[in-house]
Amino acid sequence: MSAVLLNTVDIDAKLQNEPPQEILRHALEQFDNIALSFSGAEDVVLIDMATQIRPDIEVFCLDTGRLHAETYQFIERVREHYGLNIDLLSPDGNAVRKLVKAKGLYSFYKDNHQECCSIRKITPLKSKLLEVDAWVTGQRKDQSPGTRAAIPVIQDDRLFARPGETLTKFNPLANWTSRQVWDYIRAYDVPYNALHDQGYLSIGCEPCTRPVGPNQHEREGRWWWEEATKKECGLHGSNVRK
Amino acid sequence: MKITLVKKILADGSPCKKCGDVLQKLEDGGHMSRIDEVLVADERDPESAGLQLAKTLNVHRAPFFVVDREGAEPEVHTVFLKFVKEVLEQEADEGAEAMEILADNPDLDFI
Numbered sequence: 001m002s003a004v005l006l007n008t009v010d011i012d013a014k015l016q017n018e019p020p021q022e023i024l025r026h027a028l029e030q031f032d033n034i035a036l037s038f039s040g041a042e043d044v045v046l047i048d049m050a051t052q053i054r055p056d057i058e059v060f061c062l063d064t065g066r067l068h069a070e071t072y073q074f075i076e077r078v079r080e081h082y083g084l085n086i087d088l089l090s091p092d093g094n095a096v097r098k099l100v101k102a103k104g105l106y107s108f109y110k111d112n113h114q115e116c117c118s119i120r121k122i123t124p125l126k127s128k129l130l131e132v133d134a135w136v137t138g139q140r141k142d143q144s145p146g147t148r149a150a151i152p153v154i155q156d157d158r159l160f161a162r163p164g165e166t167l168t169k170f171n172p173l174a175n176w177t178s179r180q181v182w183d184y185i186r187a188y189d190v191p192y193n194a195l196h197d198q199g200y201l202s203i204g205c206e207p208c209t210r211p212v213g214p215n216q217h218e219r220e221g222r223w224w225w226e227e228a229t230k231k232e233c234g235l236h237g238s239n240v241r242k
Numbered sequence: 243m244k245i246t247l248v249k250k251i252l253a254d255g256s257p258c259k260k261c262g263d264v265l266q267k268l269e270d271g272g273h274m275s276r277i278d279e280v281l282v283a284d285e286r287d288p289e290s291a292g293l294q295l296a297k298t299l300n301v302h303r304a305p306f307f308v309v310d311r312e313g314a315e316p317e318v319h320t321v322f323l324k325f326v327k328e329v330l331e332q333e334a335d336e337g338a339e340a341m342e343i344l345a346d347n348p349d350l351d352f353i
Binding site for chain 2: 037039117118122123139143163202223228
């Protein structure tokens with residue numbers, strides 16, 4: 001195993017049981033050129049934690065062009081509340097134009113969400129990550145109900161690293177539950193997206209996000225028409241009482 | 243430079259579909275000759291060469307490519323189109339590459 005990889009795996013083993021604040025502290029101490037990815041949802045807790053360690057932490061947000069009005073308002077509120085310059089990344093206009101011209105504004109309802117997301121999110125994300133040495137996400141294990149594997153709190157990000165270089169990815173909330181995130185938000189009076197008070201547990205783009213009902217997993221509020229979601233969240237015959 | 247491709251055999255003995263697709267694309271593009279070694283990660287056999295290599299390099303997805311250059315750490319490539327662009331130095335469609343990344347990494351849905 002390479003020295004860099006061994007180091008990351010070793011550090012992950014040590015940090016897995018640490019609270020998010022300590023993981024962030026480690027991340028910010030190790031990297032100057034690091035950026036925090038903000039989805040406009042409950043991952044605002046990371047901004048709250050990170051600004052207490054580095055007040056001018058670099059934050060970026062993927063403005064897909066299809067976000068809810070409430071999300072845009074919330075991003076602005078976060079910018080003002082924490083005094084941050086949030087880097088809003090937009091997709092390539094020509095790529096969006098080509099997709100819409102060929103397939104209309106709601107192709108994802110017929111195909112799946114990947115083509116639209118790849119243009120509006122992944123490609124701008126790729127470009128941004130070429131600029132940094134490390135990044136932080138709000139990814140949590142409980143966001144996907146079918147996932148049993150642990151999510152690393154620190155990992156070698158081979159997907160988005162500059163050719164021949166390394167990129168380190170931190171997931172400080174990996175082992176936190178949604179409950180813990182919301183306990184933090186309420187305890188520390190952290191601003192949050194108004195959509196959460198309307199039943200939205202997970203927030204993405206407007207056409208692909210809906211509120212969920214009692215005891216529904218947050219995943220059912222995203223791309224609910226797709227087979228992958230049905231497989232992850234559907235009832236399994238063996239669990240249904242006959 | 244040595245390029246190794248690791249392909250997967252599933253637990254039921256069937257070949258991994260994506261591995262088959264990648265192999266076909268390598269053939270169609272005339273790139274197979276640049277692959278120096280093909281290893282199999284056989285889910286039925288934890289000692290299989292491909293699984294051992296995946297474990298050493300902390301890779302959890304197949305197919306993947308390992309590029310060994312003299313004096314450098316092994317490079318692992320899990321995105322085929324990125325590998326085509328960066329290692330084989332062929333043009334690759336940016337949009338298709340982004341779609342491949344998202345398809346293989348659904349956690350990016352929540353970014």
